[in-house]
Amino acid sequence: MKNYSIFDVVGPRMIGPSSSHTAGAARIAIAASKIAKGSIKEVKFYLHGSFAQTYKGHGTDKALVGGILGFSTEDERIRNSFEIADQKGIKYEFIPTDLGDEFHPNTVKMIITKEDDSKVEIIGESIGGGNIKIVGINGLDIEFTGEYYTLIVKQWDMPGAAAHITNCVAQNDVNIAFMRIYREEKGNNAFTIIEADEPICQKAIDDIKSNTQLIQDAFVVSI
Numbered sequence: 510m511k512n513y514s515i516f517d518v519v520g521p522r523m524i525g526p527s528s529s530h531t532a533g534a535a536r537i538a539i540a541a542s543k544i545a546k547g548s549i550k551e552v553k554f555y556l557h558g559s560f561a562q563t564y565k566g567h568g569t570d571k572a573l574v575g576g577i578l579g580f581s582t583e584d585e586r587i588r589n590s591f592e593i594a595d596q597k598g599i600k601y602e603f604i605p606t607d608l609g610d611e612f613h614p615n616t617v618k619m620i621i622t623k624e625d626d627s628k629v630e631i632i633g634e635s636i637g638g639g640n641i642k643i644v645g646i647n648g649l650d651i652e653f654t655g656e657y658y659t660l661i662v663k664q665w666d667m668p669g670a671a672a673h674i675t676n677c678v679a680q681n682d683v684n685i686a687f688m689r690i691y692r693e694e695k696g697n698n699a700f701t702i703i704e705a706d707e708p709i710c711q712k713a714i715d716d717i718k719s720n721t722q723l724i725q726d727a728f729v730v731s732i
Contacts, residue, residue: 533635538576
C-alpha cells in the first residue's frame, strides 16, 4: 500500500490554479532548464493530452515559461512570465500535439535552443499533486522524479564507468537511494541517474568529471 503525504492531497505551495497543470508544469520546466544548462534563447513546448486542451485556462503556459526562467512554484513572477521572458529575449511557442498513448495526459515535450544554437529535447509528465516525472532526454527513455537530490551523468558506455561514478559518490559520503543506467546503444552514449538522500557536493561532481575517458558531463538537478 502506498503511503500518501499531505502534499499528495492538498498539493504544493504554488501560484494556482492547478497543482497538476500549474505547479507540475513549472517543476518540469525547472528541471528542463537545469538539464539544458547554459543560456536559453528559445523553447518550443509540445503539449499533449489535457495540457493541450486546457493550457491557457489553467496557466500551464505561464508556468512552463516561468519554470524555464527558474521561478519556483510559489513565485508570483509566474503570472508575468511572458513579459519577463520577452524582456530577456527568450522566444517561446506552444504547440498542441499528440505524443501517443504511452504518455500521461499531462505531458510536455520541450525543444530547447541554447545561445550556441545547440538543442536539447526533454519530455516531462505532471502526475498529480505537483509531482512530476522526467521521462525523456534527447530521445532516450529515462525516468526520475525530482523528489530526491538527483545527479545526472552523461558517460560513454564503457566498462568501469558505473564503478567510477559510484566510487566518487561513496567517497564523498553520499548515500544512494536509487540508481539507474540508460544507454542509447552498446558502446555509445549512456546516462547514469542517481537519486540521493542528501545534497550532492561539488567535489563529488568534480571527481566524477575528472575521468574524461569515461565521463562526458555530470550535474545535479534539484527542484
